[in-house]
Amino acid sequence: GNSVTQMEGPVTLSEEAFLTINCTYTATGYPSLFWYVQYPGEGLQLLLKATKADDKGSNKGFEATYRKETTSFHLEKGSVQVSDSAVYFCALVQNTGFQKLVFGTGTRLLVSP
């Protein structure tokens, strides 16, 4: 079946540090890939997405590239801010069939001043 594996957190960084959160997936065919962010006590917000191999999703300084050869979709940001502290979820959806989102376990990011 489909699955998403994320690095365990928490990831603790100082402001302006470089961020990488690893995400790999297992799926048949060609899924679409997503990163969602959840701030404390809130629902999920779409951060970025990529729908085919070699696509790069980007938003608010965050980037992730759909790498089919390594089945990865790592999230990166060059300079994190305190306001980026949140939980980040990697997810995939098959582009056929019932199209249910499959989430990774989430990675908590803590950024200190």
Add this chain to the structure above:
Amino acid sequence: GAVVSQHPSWVICKSGTSVKIECRSLDFQATTMFWYRQFPKQSLMLMATSNEGSKATYEQGVEKDKFLINHASLTLSTLTVTSAHPEDSSFYICSARDKPVTDRYGYTFGSGTRLTVV
């Protein structure tokens, strides 16, 4: 952009009572809505998928009679937790999907409902 409104944002109820959570798509028609449950510091667990006008499809291990889902219109889905018990306390999140033919928005999430059963 797409907005999904979920109410209430938090609710406290007594054990044995029922609680209804509403999920509305405000500016698009949602053919499919998803209900998730999230335990503290854990990922989202899909509970059920509902399509407008038809019965919900529940994931394995989710009690249909305890978690009643109704998707009566293209903009509204409700989750009713019946005869709630303390172990039902959790964070419930809905997600709505735009019509497949346009699929402008993909998946949009509500802000979640914190249920506490005492």
